[in-house]
Amino acid sequence: MKKGRILVDFLRQSWPLYAVAVLLHVASSIIQVFFPQVLGRFTDALQNNGLSSGLIQEYSLLLLAIGASYVVLACVAQFLIMYIGRRFERLTRSKLFMHFTGLSERFYSKNGVGKLLSYVVNDVTGVRESISMGVNQTASAVTLFFAVVTMMLYSGIPLFLLASSIVPLLLIPFIVTRFGPVIMQRSKKVQASLATMTESAEEQFGGIRVTKKFAVESVMNERFFTTVEQIKDNQLRLVRVSSIFQAIIPFLGALSLIIAISLGGYLTVNGELSLGHFVALTLYIRMLMNPLQQIGTVINTMQRSRASLERLNELLSETPDIQESKAAASLDFQGKSIHIAGLSFTYPGARGAALRDIRLDIRPGMTIGIVGATGSGKTTLMKLLLRTYEAPKGTILFDETDIRDITLESLRSQIGYVPQDGFLFSTSIRDNIAFSDRGRELNAVEESARQAQIFESIMAFPEQFETKLGERGVTLSGGQRQRTSLARGFIKQAPLMILDDSVSAVDAVTETAIMNTVRSMRKGKTTIIVAHRISAIKHADQIIVMKEGTIAQQGTHAELSAKPGLYASLCAIQEEGEADG
Numbered sequence: 001m002k003k004g005r006i007l008v009d010f011l012r013q014s015w016p017l018y019a020v021a022v023l024l025h026v027a028s029s030i031i032q033v034f035f036p037q038v039l040g041r042f043t044d045a046l047q048n049n050g051l052s053s054g055l056i057q058e059y060s061l062l063l064l065a066i067g068a069s070y071v072v073l074a075c076v077a078q079f080l081i082m083y084i085g086r087r088f089e090r091l092t093r094s095k096l097f098m099h100f101t102g103l104s105e106r107f108y109s110k111n112g113v114g115k116l117l118s119y120v121v122n123d124v125t126g127v128r129e130s131i132s133m134g135v136n137q138t139a140s141a142v143t144l145f146f147a148v149v150t151m152m153l154y155s156g157i158p159l160f161l162l163a164s165s166i167v168p169l170l171l172i173p174f175i176v177t178r179f180g181p182v183i184m185q186r187s188k189k190v191q192a193s194l195a196t197m198t199e200s201a202e203e204q205f206g207g208i209r210v211t212k213k214f215a216v217e218s219v220m221n222e223r224f225f226t227t228v229e230q231i232k233d234n235q236l237r238l239v240r241v242s243s244i245f246q247a248i249i250p251f252l253g254a255l256s257l258i259i260a261i262s263l264g265g266y267l268t269v270n271g272e273l274s275l276g277h278f279v280a281l282t283l284y285i286r287m288l289m290n291p292l293q294q295i296g297t298v299i300n301t302m303q304r305s306r307a308s309l310e311r312l313n314e315l316l317s318e319t320p321d322i323q324e325s326k327a328a329a330s331l332d333f334q335g336k337s338i339h340i341a342g343l344s345f346t347y348p349g350a351r352g353a354a355l356r357d358i359r360l361d362i363r364p365g366m367t368i369g370i371v372g373a374t375g376s377g378k379t380t381l382m383k384l385l386l387r388t389y390e391a392p393k394g395t396i397l398f399d400e401t402d403i404r405d406i407t408l409e410s411l412r413s414q415i416g417y418v419p420q421d422g423f424l425f426s427t428s429i430r431d432n433i434a435f436s437d438r439g440r441e442l443n444a445v446e447e448s449a450r451q452a453q454i455f456e457s458i459m460a461f462p463e464q465f466e467t468k469l470g471e472r473g474v475t476l477s478g479g480q481r482q483r484t485s486l487a488r489g490f491i492k493q494a495p496l497m498i499l500d501d502s503v504s505a506v507d508a509v510t511e512t513a514i515m516n517t518v519r520s521m522r523k524g525k526t527t528i529i530v531a532h533r534i535s536a537i538k539h540a541d542q543i544i545v546m547k548e549g550t551i552a553q554q555g556t557h558a559e560l561s562a563k564p565g566l567y568a569s570l571c572a573i574q575e576e577g578e579a580d581g
C-alpha cells in the first residue's frame with residue numbers, strides 16, 4: 001500500500017461532501033468580510049452627515065443580516081466536516097480491525113495487544129482531528145484570508161499602505177517549513193510512548209493476579225510510572241516547540257496591525273486617508289489575525305497527525321505471512337491420509353530449528369498420540385498442520401494435495417483444534433461452545449458438554465448454558481475452562497481433531513472419562529492427541545515420542561513400553577508417581 005493511501009481512499013469517497021462544506025465556508029467567509037466595509041461606510045456616513053436614527057437602523061439591520069447569514073452557513077459547514085471526520089474514524093477502525101484479523105500469529109507475537117489498541121484509538125483519533133477540525137479551520141481560514149485580501153484590494157485603500165501592513169505575514173511560509181518537521185518528529189515520539197504505556201497497562205492488568213501473589217506491586221507501579229513519565233517528557237518537548245510555533249503566527253499578525261495603525265493613522269491625520277478607510281483597514285488586519293492563528297493551529301495538528309497517518313498506513317501495508325495461493329482449492333478431508341515428509345521448521349528470527357526431518361504417515365481414521373518433553377516441538381507440529389505458520393512446500397500432504405494448495409477456510413473448518421488454554425469469550429457458555437456455528441441447537445451444545453464432562457457443572461450455574469463468562473459473568477476454574485474449550489472442539493465433529501494438551505488441567509478420573517468418550521465418538525475419524533500424561537494417549541493406534549524437534553520413537557503403547565527408551569522411562573516415572581500418590 002502506498003503511503004497516504006488510507007486518507008486518499010477516504011477522500012476519494014467523501015469529496016462531494018467536503019466540496020459542499022468548503023463551498024459553505026467560502027460563502028460564510030465572503031459574507032463575513034463585508035463587515036469592515038459596512039462599518040467603514042457607516043463611519044464615513046457619520047462623519048459626513050452626522051448621526052440619525054434612520055442611519056443607525058439601516059446599518060444595524062445590515063450588520064445583523066451579515067452576522068446571521070455567516071453563523072448559519074458556518075454552522076452547517078462545520079457540522080458536515082465533523083460528520084465526515086466521524087465517518088473516517090468508523091471506517092478506519094473497521095478497516096484496521098478487519099486487517100488485523102487477517103494477519104498471522106507472528107504479527108501478534110511482535111505487537112502487544114496494548115500497542116494495537118493504542119493505534120486503533122489514539123492514531124485514528126489524531127488523523128480524524130486533522131481531517132475534521134483541521135479541514136474545517138483550513139477551509140474557513142483560507143477562504144476568509146483570501147476574501148479579506150480581495151476586499152482590501154478593492155476597498156480603495158492605497159496599495160502601498162496595504163503592502164506595508166502585510167509584510168510581516170510574508171514570513172509565515174518560512175516559519176512553517178522550519179517548525180513543521182520538528183513537530184512531526186516529536187509527535188511520533190509522543191504516539192510511540194502512548195502505545196508503550198497502553199501496552200504496559202494491558203500487561204500489568206493481565207498479570208495483576210501474579211503480581212499480587214508475589215507481592216511485587218511496587219515494582220510493577222515503578223515500571224508503569226516509567227512509561228507515564230516518558231509520555232510526559234515527550235509531550236513537553238512537543239508542547240515547547242508547538243507553543244512557540246503557534247505564538248509566532250499571531251505575533252506576526254499583531255505586527256501587521258501595528259504597522260496599519262501607525263502608518264494608516266499618520267496618513268489619516270495628514271488627510272491623505274479617510275477615517276472610514278482607516279477604520280476598515282484596521283478591521284481588515286484584525287480580521288486577518290483569526291485565520292492566521294487558525295492556520296497555525298491547523299499546521300500544528302496536521303504535522304502531528306501525519307505521524308499517526310504514517311503509522312496507520314504502515315500497519316495496513318502489513319501482509320499476512322500465510323498467503324493463499326491463487327490455485328488453492330477446498331478439499332474434503334474425509335478418507336484422506338496425512339503425509340508428513342522430511343519436515344524441518346525454524347521460527348522466523350529463531351536461532352535453531354524447532355522441528356527437524358519429521359516423517360509421519362497418518363492413515364484416515366487413525367488416532368495418533370504424541371508425547372515428549374516441553375519444548376520438543378509438539379505444538380509447533382500442530383501449528384504447521386493448522387497453517388498458523390508455513391511448512392516448506394511438499395512436507396505436509398493430504399493424500400497428494402500439498403497443504404499450501406488447500407484454502408485456509410477449508411483447512412481450518414475441517415480441523416477441530418483444542419489448545420491447552422483455549423480462550424473463552426465474555427459471552428454465554430452456549431455461545432462459547434457453539435463458537436464455530438452459532439446456530440447450533442441447544443441439544444448439540446448439551447451433548448458436547450456431556451462428552452467434555454462439563455455438563456453437570458454448567459447445570460449448577462443459575463443460568464445454566466446462558467451463564468455469561470468473563471468480566472461481567474462467572475469465573476470458571478482452570479479445569480472447567482479447559483473442558484468448556486474441549487466441548488467447543490467436540491461440537492465441530494471435524495474430520496481431523498487435534499487435542500493439544502487439552503486435558504492437562506483435569507483430574508485423572510475425569511481425564512479417563514473424557515478419553516473414553518473421545519475413543520468412541522472419534523471412531524473412524526482422524527484424531528491427534530498431544531499429552532504429557534501417558535494415560536491420555538496409551539490407547540492411540542500409533543504413539544510418537546518427540547525429542548528436541550525430532551521423532552525419537554514410534555509405535556503402539558505395548559511396543560514402546562516393552563523396549564528400553566524414552567517412552568518406557570516416561571511410563572516408569574508416571575507409574576511411580578501414581579503409586580506414590
Ligand SMILES: Nc1ncnc2c1ncn2[C@@H]1O[C@H](COP(=O)(O)OP(=O)(O)OP(=O)(O)O)[C@@H](O)[C@H]1O
Nearest residue numbers: 109347350354372373374375376377378379380381
Ligand atoms: N512463536 C515462536 N517463536 C519462536 N520460537 C518458538 C515459538 N513458539 C515456540 N518456539 C520454540 O520452539 C520450540 C518448540 O516449542 P513447542 O511449543 O512446539 O514445544 P512443545 O513440545 O509443544 O512444548 P510444551 O509441551 O511445553 O507445550 C521451543 O524451543 C520454543 O521455544
